[in-house]
Amino acid sequence: MSFNLRLLNLFFGMCKGAGGLPRGLYELGFRVETVEIRFTNSDRRTVAPELIIASEQIHHTVLFEWKSGANTDTDQLQRYSRITTEDLVAKAYLTRGKCTIHDIAVIGKDEHRDRIPIGIEEGGYDFPVLVVVADGLETILNGFHVAETDAAFRRLTVNWDTLPTTFFPVDADSELWEFAEHAIPLVLQEMQKGSPRVLANEIGKDIVPLWETMRPDYQGRLENKIEAVIDRAARREFSNYLHKNERAKARTHTPTWDVMENPLVGAADKRLKAWKAMLKQHKALVEYFKDEHRQEDLPLRGE
Incomplete structure (x- = not known):
């Protein structure tokens, strides 16, 4: 820490x-x-x-x-x-x-x-x-x-x-894998609730206490890392479920992703199967960011 x-x-x-x-x-x-x-x-x-x-x-x-x-x-x-x-x-x-x-x-x-x-x-x-x-x-x-x-x-x-670590689990200098550990479970919670969209600043508020009292530029640094993590998830590990909505940002004032398919609100047996699969994908995402020799993937034109 x-x-x-x-x-x-x-x-x-x-x-x-x-x-x-x-x-x-x-x-x-x-x-x-x-x-x-x-x-x-x-x-x-x-x-x-x-x-x-x-x-x-x-x-x-x-x-x-x-x-x-x-x-x-x-x-x-x-x-x-x-x-x-x-x-x-x-x-x-x-x-x-x-x-x-x-x-x-x-x-x-x-x-x-x-x-x-x-x-x-x-x-x-x-x-x-x-x-x-x-x-x-x-x-x-x-x-x-x-x-x-x-x-x-x-x-x-x-x-x-x-020392408890839940009050402030990450800061602007934390690694992307640390943000992935905290952000993706919150994305899955939003999907469980049936939310049609995922907002970066709402994820930030759930991760970090007193989000609203931090100065805007510091919020922005945290939001950038949350965005990087969810962007990667939407392009690869969670590409079937999340899609970046660039136009929506003009209204939400924060990076926004649409939930395209949501297996976490279907029948109970399908929800359980999907949940287990998503936990594996979450683990893979964290490991990707932990890899110091990873190749950064960039969004393809039109994504």
């Missing part, structure tokens, strides 16, 4: 009170507000935190920026420092009671614990800095402005091996 997905699933899980994870944030009323949002600060300069969580109970918001590398960006830190409560209310759409106080928290890898704090210290910022360690998260610089929140993060113990 990527660094990004590990942290997204951790905070989704903690804010939902998932079993096996620390409950401090959940008991303080923290909930996930938005993922991959882009808005402007008081200087009208853009910021794009990976995640925002907030608690109306203690009037505290935390914006997270995580770094997989060793260095922070001086300009980015300065832009974060210029975020105000008014920005969070008017541009990030938080209610005022949740963001009376806010923190910018930077999370990096343990191997970069000596480098990550440098830019924050040199800039005189009071951003809490945490690193991912073998058994959780460790705060290595500064503290959160709200004592209860700070206590919840010191020290935050996590068993990474049992």
Whole structure:
């Protein structure tokens, strides 16, 4: 699991009170507000935190920026420092009671614990800095402005091996085979319901929580991978059942496929036989995308 997905699933899980994870944030009323949002600060300069969580109970918001590398960006830190409560209310759409106080928290890898704090210290910022360690998260610089929140993060113990992964199973950097694992079963569910069409953004909403709160360009990156997976399925493994409808996109505003034949809504014995066959086709599709030496197939003219 990527660094990004590990942290997204951790905070989704903690804010939902998932079993096996620390409950401090959940008991303080923290909930996930938005993922991959882009808005402007008081200087009208853009910021794009990976995640925002907030608690109306203690009037505290935390914006997270995580770094997989060793260095922070001086300009980015300065832009974060210029975020105000008014920005969070008017541009990030938080209610005022949740963001009376806010923190910018930077999370990096343990191997970069000596480098990550440098830019924050040199800039005189009071951003809490945490690193991912073998058994959780460790705060290595500064503290959160709200004592209860700070206590919840010191020290935050996590068993990474049992971390739930269902909250955010893929991100924009996930491989196509990972998208195939999640998208095709949802396509089959749509067919079971008798849906005449499959829409890429609806599949995305079923895969990824808070789809609507992500910035459009990030949605687009996920949608492109969903489209690539279903396109391949419609051309090969599921060519008897799905057909790309390019004209419909003008109305649906998302890649769209028509369900041409649907054996999953017929007689019970035929449904079972078709279901088993489709599961095999799904497995073949995943294996195709896992093959590093695969030959990319392009749609024929007229397909």
